[in-house]
Structure formats: C-alpha cells, structure tokens
Amino acid sequence: MTVSLTIDGKHVEVPSGTTMLHAARKLDIDIPTFCDDKHLVPFGACRICVVEVEGSDKLFASCVTPVAQGMVINTATEKVKKAREAVIELLLTYHPLDCPVCPQSGRCHLQDLAFEHGKDESRFGPIHIEKKIDYDSPLVERNHPRCIQCGKCVRICDEVQGQGELDFVERGFETVIEPSFGRTLDCEFCGQCIQVCPVGSLYSRIFKHTSPVWELTPVRTTCPFCGVGCTLNLEVKKDRIYHVLGVDDEGSNNEGFLCAKGRFGYEYVNHPERLKKPLVRRGGVLEESTWEEAYQAIVERFKAITAAGGGDAVGGIASARCTNEENYLFQKLLRSVLGSGNIDSVARFGQVQAMEALEKAFGMAAPTDSLDDLDKSDLIFALDANVTEDAHIVGLKVLRRVRNSDASLIVANPRKIKLAQFADAYLPMKPGSAVALTNAIVQVILAEGLEDREFVSSRVDGIDGLKGTLEAYTPEKVEGITGLKPDAIREAARTIARAEAVTILLSPAFGSYVGGDTVAAAANLALVTGNVGKPGSGILPLSEYNNVQGAMDMGALPDRLPGYEPLSQGVTPGLDAMGMMEAAASGDLKGLFIMGENPLTAFPDRALVEEALRKLEFLVVQDIFLTDTAKLAHVVLPATAGPEKDGTFTNTDRRVQRVRRAIAPPARTRADWKILCELFEAFGQPLPYRGAMDITRAIAGEIPFYGGITPERLEKTGLHWPCPDTNHPGTSFLHGEGFPGGKGQLRTVEQQKNGGASSEYPLALVSGMILFHSGTTTKWAKGLNELSPEPRAEINPSDAKDLQVSDGDRVRITSTKGQIEAVAKVTPRIQKGVVFVPAHYSDRSVSSLIGHDPVREKTVTHISVSRV
Numbered sequence: 001m002t003v004s005l006t007i008d009g010k011h012v013e014v015p016s017g018t019t020m021l022h023a024a025r026k027l028d029i030d031i032p033t034f035c036d037d038k039h040l041v042p043f044g045a046c047r048i049c050v051v052e053v054e055g056s057d058k059l060f061a062s063c064v065t066p067v068a069q070g071m072v073i074n075t076a077t078e079k080v081k082k083a084r085e086a087v088i089e090l091l092l093t094y095h096p097l098d099c100p101v102c103p104q105s106g107r108c109h110l111q112d113l114a115f116e117h118g119k120d121e122s123r124f125g126p127i128h129i130e131k132k133i134d135y136d137s138p139l140v141e142r143n144h145p146r147c148i149q150c151g152k153c154v155r156i157c158d159e160v161q162g163q164g165e166l167d168f169v170e171r172g173f174e175t176v177i178e179p180s181f182g183r184t185l186d187c188e189f190c191g192q193c194i195q196v197c198p199v200g201s202l203y204s205r206i207f208k209h210t211s212p213v214w215e216l217t218p219v220r221t222t223c224p225f226c227g228v229g230c231t232l233n234l235e236v237k238k239d240r241i242y243h244v245l246g247v248d249d250e251g252s253n254n255e256g257f258l259c260a261k262g263r264f265g266y267e268y269v270n271h272p273e274r275l276k277k278p279l280v281r282r283g284g285v286l287e288e289s290t291w292e293e294a295y296q297a298i299v300e301r302f303k304a305i306t307a308a309g310g311g312d313a314v315g316g317i318a319s320a321r322c323t324n325e326e327n328y329l330f331q332k333l334l335r336s337v338l339g340s341g342n343i344d345s346v347a348r349f350g351q352v353q354a355m356e357a358l359e360k361a362f363g364m365a366a367p368t369d370s371l372d373d374l375d376k377s378d379l380i381f382a383l384d385a386n387v388t389e390d391a392h393i394v395g396l397k398v399l400r401r402v403r404n405s406d407a408s409l410i411v412a413n414p415r416k417i418k419l420a421q422f423a424d425a426y427l428p429m430k431p432g433s434a435v436a437l438t439n440a441i442v443q444v445i446l447a448e449g450l451e452d453r454e455f456v457s458s459r460v461d462g463i464d465g466l467k468g469t470l471e472a473y474t475p476e477k478v479e480g481i482t483g484l485k486p487d488a489i490r491e492a493a494r495t496i497a498r499a500e501a502v503t504i505l506l507s508p509a510f511g512s513y514v515g516g517d518t519v520a521a522a523a524n525l526a527l528v529t530g531n532v533g534k535p536g537s538g539i540l541p542l543s544e545y546n547n548v549q550g551a552m553d554m555g556a557l558p559d560r561l562p563g564y565e566p567l568s569q570g571v572t573p574g575l576d577a578m579g580m581m582e583a584a585a586s587g588d589l590k591g592l593f594i595m596g597e598n599p600l601t602a603f604p605d606r607a608l609v610e611e612a613l614r615k616l617e618f619l620v621v622q623d624i625f626l627t628d629t630a631k632l633a634h635v636v637l638p639a640t641a642g643p644e645k646d647g648t649f650t651n652t653d654r655r656v657q658r659v660r661r662a663i664a665p666p667a668r669t670r671a672d673w674k675i676l677c678e679l680f681e682a683f684g685q686p687l688p689y690r691g692a693m694d695i696t697r698a699i700a701g702e703i704p705f706y707g708g709i710t711p712e713r714l715e716k717t718g719l720h721w722p723c724p725d726t727n728h729p730g731t732s733f734l735h736g737e738g739f740p741g742g743k744g745q746l747r748t749v750e751q752q753k754n755g756g757a758s759s760e761y762p763l764a765l766v767s768g769m770i771l772f773h774s775g776t777t778t779k780w781a782k783g784l785n786e787l788s789p790e791p792r793a794e795i796n797p798s799d800a801k802d803l804q805v806s807d808g809d810r811v812r813i814t815s816t817k818g819q820i821e822a823v824a825k826v827t828p829r830i831q832k833g834v835v836f837v838p839a840h841y842s843d844r845s846v847s848s849l850i851g852h853d854p855v856r857e858k859t860v861t862h863i864s865v866s867r868v
C-alpha cells in the first residue's frame with residue numbers, strides 16, 4: 001500500500017510505513033542526521049532530523065516517524081531551524097572544540113552543521129565533564145569527551161557485527177560508550193565503529209595524526225586480502241595509505257563493511273623491509289643487482305636447463321594474490337616461452353579440488369551462486385566453513401539474513417565458530433567427517449522421500465547408484481565417524497529438505513579438511529534437494545586469498561589452459577604444486593619460478609618443500625618481501641604490492657573487480673605484470689602490452705566467459721562471469737537454464753579413513769585463517785600484530801587439564817612431520833580431543849605439521865601438545 005504526501009511543496013508517493021526521512025530522501029531533500037544509518041534500526045536519539053507537520057504544533061523526529069496519507073511536511077521552516085540550532089548548541093556545551101587535532105576534522109557532521117548554522121558557541125554555556133581518552137587498544141582509540149551519543153557504534157557492533165562489544169555506560173552527561181565493566185576493547189576490530197562515528201570520538205590509532213583528511217585522495221580499489229573482494233577507498237597522499245573506508249554503493253558487495261585486515265592491514269606497503277632492488281646469488285650469497293643482470297641470469301639459466309632437460313625440467317608457482325593479468329602472463333611465460341606445463345598455485349590445496357568436484361557435478365568449474373544472493377536463501381548450511389574468519393563480510397551477510405528474516409542457519413564444524421551462536425542447529429562434528437555427515441543427510445532425505453522429485457527426475461542423473469551406496473551412511477552408522485547423534489542429523493536433513501533455497505558454504509583451503517570429496521558430497525545434497533540453478537541456492541566454496549579464483553581462471557593449472565580449456569590433444573598435463581615439489585626433491589625438476597607465493601608456509605609438508613627448494617638448480621622468486629622461500633632463491637625480483645598496481649581480481653563468487661594503483665611503489669620495484677613483459681622481451685618474445693588494462697582486454701579476447709569484461713565496464717562495478725559479451729550483465733547464479741552437460745551428476749563419495757589418534761599423537765589438528773592474519777603481508781601490520789603476535793592454539797579445558805596446560809602457556813605442538821610452538825588458549829569453543837592452530841604465521845606455520853597425501857585427499861593430522 002502506498003501513501004501520498006507533500007514535503008517542502010513537492011508531492012511524493014512511498015510505501016506505507018516509510019519514515020519521513022526516507023520519503024524526503026526520495027525527493028533528494030536533505031535532512032541532517034547523526035544517529036541514522038541505513039544498516040541500522042532507526043533510533044531517534046539525536047533529534048537533529050526534526051521536521052514540522054502542518055496541523056501539528058509538535059516537531060517530529062523524521063528518522064523514526066512514519067508518514068501518513070495526505071501529510072504536509074516542511075523540513076526547513078524557522079521553527080525547524082531553531083530546533084536544530086538548539087540541538088547543535090546542546091552538543092557544543094560539552095563537545096570539545098579541538099577540531100585542529102581531531103582526525104574527523106574536515107568530515108565531521110557536527111562541524112559541518114555548526115558551520116552551516118553559524119554556531120561557534122552554546123548559549124547554554126560550556127559544561128566540562130571529566131572523561132578519559134582510551135588508549136588501550138592498538139587499533140581503535142576512544143575519545144569519550146567528543147562522543148555525542150548517537151549510538152551508531154553501539155548499534156553497528158550489535159546489529160550488524162553481532163558482537164555487542166560496546167554499550168552506553170552511566171547516565172546523563174556522564175554517559176560513555178565502552179565495553180561492559182570497563183574492560184579493554186576485545187572484539188573483531190572490524191573498525192566499523194570508526195567508520196560510522198560522525199564526530200571523531202572513535203578513530204584509528206594507526207592513522208591518527210597522520211594527515212588532515214582534506215589532503216587525502218580517495219582511490220577506489222579492491223581489498224588485497226581475502227576472496228570476498230571488498231570495495232574500499234584507500235585514502236592516500238603521495239606514497240602512503242593514511243586511511244581506509246569501506247565503499248557502500250551499488251558497485252560494492254560489502255556495503256561499506258570491512259574486516260580488521262581490510263581496514264588496518266596496510267603497513268606492509270611502506271614497510272622498510274620491502275624488497276627494493278633485484279637480488280642475485282653470487283658465491284652463495286644474495287646480493288643486490290641491476291634488473292638487467294637479474295633478467296640475464298634468468299634467461300641464461302632457464303635456457304640452459306630447458307636445453308638439457310626440456311620444458312618438463314622447469315615449473316612455475318603462480319600467485320593467488322597477484323592480479324588476473326599477472327597470472328595470465330605468468331602461465332603464458334611458462335607455457336609459450338619455457339615450454340613447460342608444470343604450473344599451479346596454492347589453489348591446489350582446496351579450491352582446485354572444489355572446482356573439480358563442482359565441474360563433475362554441474363558441468364562447470366565454478367561457484368554456483370553469488371554472495372549477494374545469500375539474501376535470498378532461506379537456509380544457509382555452513383559445512384566445515386570457518387565463515388567469519390575466512391571471509392568476514394560473508395559472515396555479516398549470513399548474520400543479517402538469519403537475524404532479519406525467517407531464514408535458518410545450520411553450522412557443522414568441530415569448532416564452535418561465531419555463527420554457531422546464531423544457528424538454529426549447531427552440529428559439532430569430528431574433524432574431517434564432513435563427507436560422512438553430508439552423505440548421511442542425503443541418505444535421510446532419500447530414505448524419507450524428501451528429495452525434490454521433479455528436479456531429480458528432470459535434471460539429475462545417478463540417483464539409483466547413489467541410493468545404493470548411501471546405505472552405509474545411515475545416521476546410526478556414521479555416529480562413530482561424525483560424533484553426532486542420529487537424531488541431530490535427521491533433524492538437519494529434514495530442515496534442509498523443507499527449505500526453498502539452500503546455500504552451502506564451505507572453506508576449502510590449505511589447512512582445512514574441505515577437499516574435493518566434501519564438495520562433491522555437498523553437490524549431491526544440492527542436487528537431490530533441487531538447490532542449484534535458482535536464486536539463493538547453490539554451493540559457495542569460500543576462497544582464502546583475494547585472487548584464488550582468478551589464478552585458476554587464468555590457467556594457472558597443470559591440466560587446463562586459460563578459461564579451463566583442455567590441453568591440446570596429445571599434450572600431457574604438467575605437474576601440480578606438490579608434484580613439482582616431489583620432482584624437485586628427487587632432482588627431476590631443476591628450475592622453478594615462483595611469483596608472489598611462499599610455499600614454505602603456504603604448502604603442506606614444509607620439510608619436503610624445503611628439501612625441494614634447496615635442491616633446485618635455479619630458483620626465481622618474485623615477491624615484495626624476502627620471504628623464507630625468497631631467501632633460498634638464486635634470483636629475487638622486487639615486485640609491487642596490490643595498492644601499487646592496476647589490474648583485476650576475481651573474487652570467491654566469480655566477480656571480476658578493478659584493482660587500482662593508489663600509491664607509487666618503492667623506486668626500483670616493478671609491477672609483476674611489467675616484470676613478466678620484460679622477461680618475455682629478454683627471452684626474445686616481446687609482448688604488445690603497454691599497461692595492465694591492455695592485458696585485461698587480451699584476457700577478454702581469449703577467455704570466452706570473460707569476453708564482456710572490459711576495463712571500461714569495470715570502472716563502475718564488478719561483473720560476475722560468465723559475461724560473454726559487452727552487452728551481457730554478468731551472471732549472478734549459474735545453471736538456471738540447465739547444466740552444460742545436460743544433467744547434474746550425482747556420484748558416490750566415500751568418507752576417507754582418517755586413521756585414529758595414537759598414544760603418541762592423541763589430538764586431532766584443525767587449522768584455518770584467523771581474523772587478523774592472512775599470511776606474509778599482515779605480519780607487517782603493527783596493530784594487527786599487537787593483537788595477535790603469535791599463533792594461539794585453542795585447546796578444550798578438559799584436554800588442557802589432562803595436559804596440565806593453562807591459558808597463556810607456551811606449548812609445543814608436534815606431529816609426525818614436525819613441530820611448532822604456540823600459545824595455549826583454553827576455550828570450550830573447541831571440542832575435546834581437537835586443537836585449533838591458526839594457519840598463517842610464517843615462522844610457525846602449520847605447514848610444519850601437515851603432511852601431504854600422495855592421493856591428494858585430505859586426512860586428519862594428529863598431534864601432541866606439551867607445555868614448553
């Protein structure tokens with residue numbers, strides 16, 4: 001039902017229930033607010049938004065008052081103006097006029113309104129209330145005297161982040177916003193409270209006193225950390241990033257929200273330890289060289305190796321962090337210049353297996369739906385997905401969906417992840433048992449006749465074969481494997497079957513137990529319930545790094561060319577990532593080129609990887625820091641960081657987005673794409689590209705499903721592939737029209753035998769990302785490092801008691817492969833018999849603990865823990 005009314009003499013029609021504020025905005029009439037935010041429930045705290053309604057003596061707070069039929073509203077009468085001035089004056093009674101040193105000066109709403117209304121003092125006189133400034137947090141400084149108590153920070157922390165870390169404490173003039181009981185801020189440090197604070201009461205400690213905001217230039221780009229691909233403005237001056245704001249417009253998928261890494265993780269860019277010159281090993285020592293000398297060494301050594309052993313004697317590790325353009329050139333260099341098909345990336349340890357499983361099931365190696373579509377799901381199944389820590393913004397989207405609608409959430413995870421507290425059902429499964437659990441869910445659905453019969457009969461093959469094999473996976477039969485009560489599995493199965501649109505989230509990554517089998521089992525579940533090919537349903541494997549998807553799309557795979565095209569007939573697939581390590585360790589692979597990757601920490605079996613890298617006759621590493629891996633290289637090429645170059649990333653839901661050069665790189669470094677172009681030239685095969693965007697166009701010309709993705713179109717927004725031509729809008733969910741191969745394929749997936757705990761290694765290891773670190777770059781971010789300087793191993797209180805380990809103790813974690821040290825965090829969040837160790841600490845990486853299975857499947861690693 002609509003309501004028609006008049007605002008400032010203009011007629012407008014809006015849906016019934018619309019607030020006066022939103023009706024005015026529809027007419028582009030500006031009403032000032034402090035406490036309103038489109039992501040928050042209206043609060044009506046600040047009263048600056050008052051308006052007059054004809055026929056009433058009262059003023060109305062427009063942000064909380066719904067319009068009524070025939071209403072005549074005036075937003076700029078003398079009475080309204082006086083009321084607003086009174087609000088400003090009341091705020092100025094206690095808000096300090098310390099604008100010269102306030103980080104918000106220049107974009108402070110109170111400053112703007114005081115200026116607009118000509119108010120530089122309050123007729124109510126200054127009132128001084130003694131309030132402290134909180135300097136305790138390494139990232140968020142809280143200046144209580146400046147707070148105008150609009151409550152935006154309190155509400156965003158609760159309503160959006162699901163944290164509730166901040167609240168109003170005390171009453172009246174004494175009121176402050178702080179964690180309960182005067183605690184130090186201990187939260188996810190997403191910094192959203194900073195972004196919404198209108199007056200500079202909350203601000204980033206890192207960026208404080210760095211530059212006035214009016215001297216900063218915002219550069220819109222894509223976050224360089226995880227696969228969500230948040231759009232943000234890097235606010236820069238010369239070669240420095242001073243401030244970071246999430247972008248909230250139609251072109252962004254993060255609606256202005258960021259996580260701690262995306263907001264505070266950029267100190268690596270200006271870190272003094274950045275590589276600034278090429279290095280060449282002379283007499284066993286890495287020494288500075290010229291670019292020419294480095295290129296000459298690369299050309300000579302690779303030519304010599306391939307002349308003796310052919311292209312198979314060399315290989316390349318591409319980068320899940322570099323741009324599409326760089327990965328495209330990298331695989332081209334390997335294939336067309338060095339004649340090698342040995343090319344792979346860190347995607348091998350999760351995402352490649354996930355894509356292979358999706359291709360077998362649905363005919364296309366691609367996540368089936370988009371992150372935006374989560375708002376259309378009526379059930380989200382987080383299956384062994386570390387959602388909030390792997391992909392923070394996805395966690396927020398899930399949270400919003402389940403809090404603001406009837407949508408349900410099922411979480412299956414050995415660790416009680418944050419989303420579990422908001423879930424309708426939490427299934428604390430044993431590590432590495434997701435296949436058995438999912439098979440059991442499918443078994444129940446089929447046994448009880450709850451499948452989507454029409455979908456299965458018209459769009460799916462293999463139902464009879466699957467039914468037969470699932471007899472071994474009744475809830476009772478998998479109880480020992482999963483650790484879950486049969487009734488809990490049955491209830492989850494029925495809930496999933498009843499739902500109209502189900503999205504399954506998974507975390508395939510190095511360190512997680514989600515591999516191809518788990519994704520294949522999830523695909524079976526999606527197919528039997530008809531949850532593919534419609535909005536809000538499908539399978540989304542969350543990629544850990546910013547461009548895992550793009551590296552695969554660009555052909556950084558040993559068995560596929562760009563765009564997943566098969567190899568020419570008769571061409572044998574090259575070696576995958578661990579295949580290269582094994583070949584190097586055995587002396588068969590002699591030369592390796594690694595771009596933007598650190599296999600010593602990002603690959604399993606650190607001992608094997610180290611042996612392999614040391615044995616190489618020639619190792620080239622192109623990176624921004626002298627990583628553990630780079631230290632072993634014969635030539636090191638200093639590259640530029642994400643905020644220093646142009647290009648594109650493809651995020652976890654196939655969304656291709658623009659990456660923009662925001663700052664100048666260190667003087668003698670070069671962008672990865674430029675280095676690669678120069679190497680082509682050094683090898684005598686020059687390329688015609690003058691800039692990164694030329695390569696974007698070349699990609700559009702070569703990969704059919706990138707055909708419509710041009711630099712011009714990416715200026716405004718990201719585009720989901722498939723996007724075959726420049727008139728195509730992109731594809732937010734796949735398989736709506738049918739599967740490429742005709743029908744979806746159900747296939748038998750067996751639960752791997754995980755082996756048991758032994759008396760020597762009694763505990764199961766679970767690993768994954770944490771909120772504050774994602775690898776090499778975040779370790780250089782001072783604030784993030786202060787929050788989490790070393791790995792914290794989560795241990796169940798009962799295990800801790802048995803091990804005589806207390807919270808904060810230093811512990812040694814040992815597996816058959818090696819050992820690392822960590823700090824114990826005793827918490828019931830992790831189930832008994834299981835220990836969680838964060839994956840991304842380069843000097844204490846779980847790569848030292850995890851072996852690699854020759855059949856490339858993921859089996860549970862068992863460990864022991866002892867106090868150091």
Ligand code: SF4
Nearest residue numbers: 223225226230259262
């Ligand atoms: Fe960056 Fe991912 Fe955090 Fe978004 S969620 S800000 S993409 S790290």
